[in-house]
Amino acid sequence: TRPAPLTPEEKAAARANPSLARGLYAIAIGLRPEGTREWNYATNLHDKGGMDDRALLAAADFACQREVWDRCINTSERTKGVVDVDQRFPMPFHDTVLRKSQDIGLDPAYVYGLIRQESRFIMDARSGVGASGLMQVMPATARWTARKIGLTDFSPNQINDRETNITIGTNYLKLALDDFDGSMALAAAAYNAGPGRPRNWRNGPVLDAAIWAENVPFSETRDYVKKVLANTTNYAAIISGRPQSLKERLGRIGPRDAAEPEPNKDLP
Numbered sequence: 001t002r003p004a005p006l007t008p009e010e011k012a013a014a015r016a017n018p019s020l021a022r023g024l025y026a027i028a029i030g031l032r033p034e035g036t037r038e039w040n041y042a043t044n045l046h047d048k049g050g051m052d053d054r055a056l057l058a059a060a061d062f063a064c065q066r067e068v069w070d071r072c073i074n075t076s077e078r079t080k081g082v083v084d085v086d087q088r089f090p091m092p093f094h095d096t097v098l099r100k101s102q103d104i105g106l107d108p109a110y111v112y113g114l115i116r117q118e119s120r121f122i123m124d125a126r127s128g129v130g131a132s133g134l135m136q137v138m139p140a141t142a143r144w145t146a147r148k149i150g151l152t153d154f155s156p157n158q159i160n161d162r163e164t165n166i167t168i169g170t171n172y173l174k175l176a177l178d179d180f181d182g183s184m185a186l187a188a189a190a191y192n193a194g195p196g197r198p199r200n201w202r203n204g205p206v207l208d209a210a211i212w213a214e215n216v217p218f219s220e221t222r223d224y225v226k227k228v229l230a231n232t233t234n235y236a237a238i239i240s241g242r243p244q245s246l247k248e249r250l251g252r253i254g255p256r257d258a259a260e261p262e263p264n265k266d267l268p
Helices: 008-016 018-028 032-045 053-065 069-076 094-103 108-118 139-148 162-179 184-193 196-201 209-214 219-240 246-250
Strands: none
Touching: 008 018, 008 053, 018 032, 018 053, 018 069, 032 053, 032 069, 053 069, 094 108, 094 162, 108 162, 108 184, 108 219, 139 162, 162 184, 184 196, 184 209, 184 219, 184 246, 209 219, 209 246, 219 246
């Protein structure tokens, strides 16, 4: 059940909170770590026990309106008695994501599920290992994918451009998905840990992917696969307006059919 709409007074109280305003301002001028700490102080620590659910929803709404999507999502996820699905699973860059996904036959819910986990929709996100942008693409992977899809004018400094990042990321994800027989769980594992490892991890008995995921030997990848597929199922429900089955979306995983062609060995 959706929570009752925020009142003008609740929204005004969030906008008037000086700590929330400072946090968003710091993020806007490029001081994301400092801004995040300021924001978290306001929502978690200023009052004993943190903000109540209604104040958290109002703070999340404030961040959503400013398009600071990570604060929007993380703040809304802290509510205990109510769930605002639109705040927890926003769909920024909607036209671009849908167009790029549909052009190559990729489920946009899967793309949104992956972006939400990779970057929380932070345009300039950069990981400790050098992955960049919304879809956290590594430079070498970006160059390989650009060549593969015929993007002749690509240069590494374009990877933080929204259109280019989504183009590269969605095409790589589609190549990985095709390489793993359409298994979203295996393709997500490849996106996180590289394709070589899940090629080995699938060599065992045929299992429900939910069981397979729990046995992924890397804790980061195990958590990643579960979260991406859970996100995907939620986004599919939002986009389609119909109930979705996480188990059905996960499917089953087993060894590659020996009669099929060898996988794309140069997939980075």
